[in-house]
Amino acid sequence: MMQTIIKGEMVQWSRRRAGLSREEIAHKLQVDLDRFIAWEEGQSAIPFSIAKKLSKISLIPMGLLFAETAPEESLPIADFRTPGSQILERSSPELIETIHDAKRKQEWYREYLISQDFEPLPFIGMYRLDDDPKRAAITIMDLLSLDSPEYIQCRDWQDSLRFLINHAEDIGITVIVTSVFRNNTHRPLISDEFRGFVLSDSIAPLVMINSSDAKPAQMFTLIHEIAHLLIDASGVLDSPLLSPLTLPQEQWCNQVAAEVLAPEDQVITLWNRDADNDTNLDNLRKKLKISRLVAIIRVYHLGLITASEKDRYYSDEMGRIMAAKKKDQEKPGGPDPHLMRRYKTGRNLALAVLSEVASGQMLYWDAFSFLDVKNATGLKEIAERLEYSSKN
Known part of the structure; x- marks a missing residue:
């Protein structure tokens, strides 16, 4: 040996x-x-x-094991997670390498967009932390077309989340939603370590959402990360719903996200003080197309329920979500992995890779690496799911 x-x-x-x-x-x-x-x-x-x-x-990397000493290693972007948590003492290799992988893809996509004469996105860095969060919320609502009939007709928060992801891609934001490192189910991304991260860039901004987090919370995370782009702040994010509002960037982005998904004036109008809290929370969920989790946190911050009520409702809702998640996991089959790849790679990034392969500008091997597939069959399946044609 x-x-x-x-x-x-x-x-x-x-x-x-x-x-x-x-x-x-x-x-x-x-x-x-x-x-x-x-x-x-x-x-x-x-x-x-x-x-x-x-x-x-x-x-x-195998070659690095032969080094004389271990390198100093830290997250390659700012860390906006809650200080003091034991899990933050050392970032997992899955988190570190997922960020490096996303940066590699972003850099390639940036060069691709520049070659296609794409202009810088005007909303990146257009706000500062001393600007009114409500103004920023209006900007995001306009960017994502939240006043469109399509959004208004969304049946629930799940439809709303799909709408938000697709429209974020429409305005030039690459959105990656995954719970594993590079499609490796043996290397999960732990939601207790991070809920997502954002890589700000004027040409190719990228948002990553950890889909192992409770799905109803992912919509808030997405908007929170887009708010980060408005102040041009890259970073790793903790749970935006519950994180203490100590870091100024997180406080501002939380306020923006809350106003986008549950505008204060609408919440106050819909809140019936003669009805019980459960009825009010369900009414907000249905009328605003938000999850009950978001509704609970929003009404707490607006002083409509007490801290103890918030804790009790939040705990009950998380228990319900976890029970439903366990029930889904016990069902045979599960989600179509190829359908989920639409969100695992980022729609526009995947389409750009497919286009470069079709034109002979990218090797198949490089395409496999970018889209985390093993062979041409996997590449074809992604093309079919995205309804991509080389004639486009």
Whole structure:
């Protein structure tokens, strides 16, 4: 068996980067614990085949394992998540590499758009934190055509979310919705670590939503991230619905998102003080096409319910959502993975890749990498789902 000289420090770093104990990594590598400890302490050389597995588990390029010392590693964009949470002490390799992967795709798409003579988007950075959030909310509502008959006719928040994603893409924002790293179901993105991130850019802005988060909360996250683009602020986001309003960027973006989805004047008008809270919350949900979660947080911030009522309603609703999610998971089949890819890759980005492949400007291998598919069949399925034709 071929042995390779990798310093014990690098073996230890790769384990810690993966967030695993010695016992856990030994189990994943299918080796004896004492043997792994010997590798980590530099007492013996690690087999090349095991080093490859270690590289895959920790999402570290194989060549980097041969470095003398572990590099300083941090998130490549600002961190707007709640300080003090234990889960934030070390970012997972899935989060770090998902951001790097999104930046790689964004850079390619930016160059593509420039080659197609696309102009900078006027709404990127058009506001500052001392501007009125209500003005910014009106801007987003106009950009996303929230006064259109199509949006007004949405049956519920799920239809509304699809509408918002499609219209965000229409105005030039790449929206990626996924719960796994690069279509690898064995590498989930944990919603407790982050709810999404945004990469601001005047040509090719990108928003990523972690779909492992409660689906009713994703609509608020999307608008919150678009608000980040209005102030040209890239960053990783915590739960916008419940995060403490301590960071000025998050406070401002929260206020914008709340006003977009549940305008204060409409909420006050619809709130019937003679009716019970449950009836009022359901009325807001139906009339405004928002989730009950958003309704609960919005009326709390407007002083229509107390903190204890908010906590109780929110807990009850999350319990209902989790029960429904578990029930869906127990059903045979599940969502069409190819249909979901429409949101996993970003509609416009995927169409640009397909166009470049069809014109011979991009190799199939590169297209597979960009769209996270294994072969031409996967590429064809994406084209069919997006109703793409090379004659377009």
